Amino acid sequence: MAEDLVLDTAIRDWVLIPLSVVMVLIGVLRYFVSKLMRSSQVPDSKIVREGQVIVRARNLRAAANYIPAKSFRARKVYFNNEENGLLHVPKGQAQNAQAQMFSDPNMAMDMMKKNLSMIIPQTLTFAWVNFFFSGFVAAKIPFPLTQRFRSMLQNGIDLSTVDVSYVSSRSCHR
Amino acid sequence: MVTKTEETELNRLEIQVDNGGGGAWEYLCLVRKLKVRRSDKVLKHGLSILNDPKKRSNLGPEEWTLYEQVAVAAMDCQCLDVAKDCIKVLQKRFPESKRVGRLEGLLLESKGSWAEAEKAYSSLLEENSFDQVVLKRRVAMAKAQGNMSGAIELLNKYLETFMADHDAWRELAEIYVSLQMYKQAAYCYEELILSQPTVPLYHLAYAEVLYTLGGLENLQTAKKYYASTIDLTGGKNTRALFGICLCTSAIGQLTKGRNKEEKESPELHSLAATALEKIYKQRAPTKLPLLNSALKGLKI
Numbered sequence: 001m002a003e004d005l006v007l008d009t010a011i012r013d014w015v016l017i018p019l020s021v022v023m024v025l026i027g028v029l030r031y032f033v034s035k036l037m038r039s040s041q042v043p044d045s046k047i048v049r050e051g052q053v054i055v056r057a058r059n060l061r062a063a064a065n066y067i068p069a070k071s072f073r074a075r076k077v078y079f080n081n082e083e084n085g086l087l088h089v090p091k092g093q094a095q096n097a098q099a100q101m102f103s104d105p106n107m108a109m110d111m112m113k114k115n116l117s118m119i120i121p122q123t124l125t126f127a128w129v130n131f132f133f134s135g136f137v138a139a140k141i142p143f144p145l146t147q148r149f150r151s152m153l154q155n156g157i158d159l160s161t162v163d164v165s166y167v168s169s170r171s172c173h174r
Numbered sequence: 175m176v177t178k179t180e181e182t183e184l185n186r187l188e189i190q191v192d193n194g195g196g197g198a199w200e201y202l203c204l205v206r207k208l209k210v211r212r213s214d215k216v217l218k219h220g221l222s223i224l225n226d227p228k229k230r231s232n233l234g235p236e237e238w239t240l241y242e243q244v245a246v247a248a249m250d251c252q253c254l255d256v257a258k259d260c261i262k263v264l265q266k267r268f269p270e271s272k273r274v275g276r277l278e279g280l281l282l283e284s285k286g287s288w289a290e291a292e293k294a295y296s297s298l299l300e301e302n303s304f305d306q307v308v309l310k311r312r313v314a315m316a317k318a319q320g321n322m323s324g325a326i327e328l329l330n331k332y333l334e335t336f337m338a339d340h341d342a343w344r345e346l347a348e349i350y351v352s353l354q355m356y357k358q359a360a361y362c363y364e365e366l367i368l369s370q371p372t373v374p375l376y377h378l379a380y381a382e383v384l385y386t387l388g389g390l391e392n393l394q395t396a397k398k399y400y401a402s403t404i405d406l407t408g409g410k411n412t413r414a415l416f417g418i419c420l421c422t423s424a425i426g427q428l429t430k431g432r433n434k435e436e437k438e439s440p441e442l443h444s445l446a447a448t449a450l451e452k453i454y455k456q457r458a459p460t461k462l463p464l465l466n467s468a469l470k471g472l473k474i
Contacts, residue, residue, distance in 0.1 A: 048304055048335060055338035056369075063371040066402075067364045068395055 022125075030121055034114065053079075053086050176208050184208065191219055198223055199233070206243055213250035220244035221256065238264060245277055249284040257281055272298060276307060283315055291315060306336060313345070322353055340369045347379070356387045374406035374414075381417055390428050397421040401442070412453055418446040423472040 057079055064072050079087045176184075187201040198219040205212055220240055223229045230237055245260035261281060264274050275298050282291035292315065298308050309332050316325035329346050336342065347362035363380035370376065381399035384392040400417035407414070422443040447469050454465050 045304065045335065052336055052338040056365075059338075059368045063368045066367050066371045071361070071364050 026121055026125060030118070057087060176210065180204075180208055184210065188212070188215065191215075202240065202243060206239070211250070213247040216243060216247035217251055217253065217256070220247065224260075238267060242273070242277065246280065249280055252284070254281070254284060257284070272301065272305070276311070279308070279311060283311070283318070288315060288319060304335070306332075306339070310342070317349070322349060325349060326353075338369070340366055343369075351383065356383050359383050360387070372406060374403045374411065377403040377406065378411065378414055378417075381414070385417065385421060385424075388424075390425065393421050393425050393428070397425070397442075404446075409449055410453075412450065415446045415450045415453075419443060419450070419469060419472050422446075 060072070060075055060079070077085070079085050081088060184201075184204055187197055187204060190196075191198050191201045192215075202216060202220060202223075205216055220243060223233070224237075224240065224244060233240060241260045241264050245257045245264070248254070248257035248260065258281065261274065261277050264271075264277065268274050275294065279291050279294040279298065282294055292312070295308050295312055295315075298305060309328070313325050313328045313332065316322075316328055326346070326349055329342060329349070333339070333342055333346065343362050343365045347359045347366065350356070350359035350362060360380065360383045363376055363383060366373075366376040367380060377399045381396045381403065384396035384399065397418060400414045400421060403411055403414040404418070409415075422440070450465060450469070451462070454462050
């Protein structure tokens, strides 16, 4: 059923505009908070070196035609030598990135801090919006949508007859 | 590398500022961005801005960057008092800053007190052992004191960690050439060519090192690199053209006794000679007879 629900202009004034303003402000706040909480990282020797080695190896591959064959071979051996080649990782020792991330204490701390700074504002805003703005239709999307989007866009409304183009206020926030 | 448009813009601003027109701040910003070394002009115009309190307050937070720039320029021109004043102002504003610490080390270096500068730099390195600028300053100090082998050692250690820093490779290559360690210099130039294959400067330098090393194989490779330099510069590089002629004649001399199966075509040599004559006719017609006699002497 595609009935036309007439939306009160009061909804627009008191819901949409404050909601969007609040979202923007929270985004800005989050940015500043994360900037403050970010600890200055002392570059780790291995990581810096690895990054540079990769750049050098990439240059070697890209511009290999520009140097004499002998020097190219010498450099290739330098990188791939069995005993002490820079890029040679003996089988079985290569850790995948995930394990490395958790074993490095500094990086784990950083990740946790970042996650926290994301989670707390999210929870607060969600509770606040829920309290103030639940239960009514806030906007209408101009193009038609399928039923699949119903759960996404009509979060607080429990009627199944409302057209999916109408978005509830809770879904605006999400 | 500075591009052509940037160069013309820089020159235009320089002329404008020198003749009393405005735009000193834009000029200084451009110099800072392009990292060119115009210390006397920077000093003059920077000081004129800093000594005028109204212009200084117009800058806002950029004032401190200007202080830093003027301090470095003053040290380059040996006006150490000016530098000391600037650094004092910066110290008052940013007491525990590493950037100001670097400037202090630089001041000690310019005064010639090497031991104290070394101490200052080591203390900075203790806080952050991967500070590229401080590590490079140590190399510069060793070089200024004439201790080339120490400079080489420090630079090699630096490059072990930061091997993608092409400025450092270039510095190392020049040090090696000055010490006549040509094989190592050749390795450095190869590194440079790998990282920036379209810069003709490195091809030319590599060709010259190979030519200096001598030996048939090196001469043939050198000829190839002179040719690639000509290719990259569109035929305007006279040094590369001369290089081709010299290489061809040197190869000819080395292969004189052997059978001529591998004789390289003389086209390249004659083409290079013709190009050289054309360039000389355009730019220095008085020297044309000199060129002709030199080329005749080289004929295989």
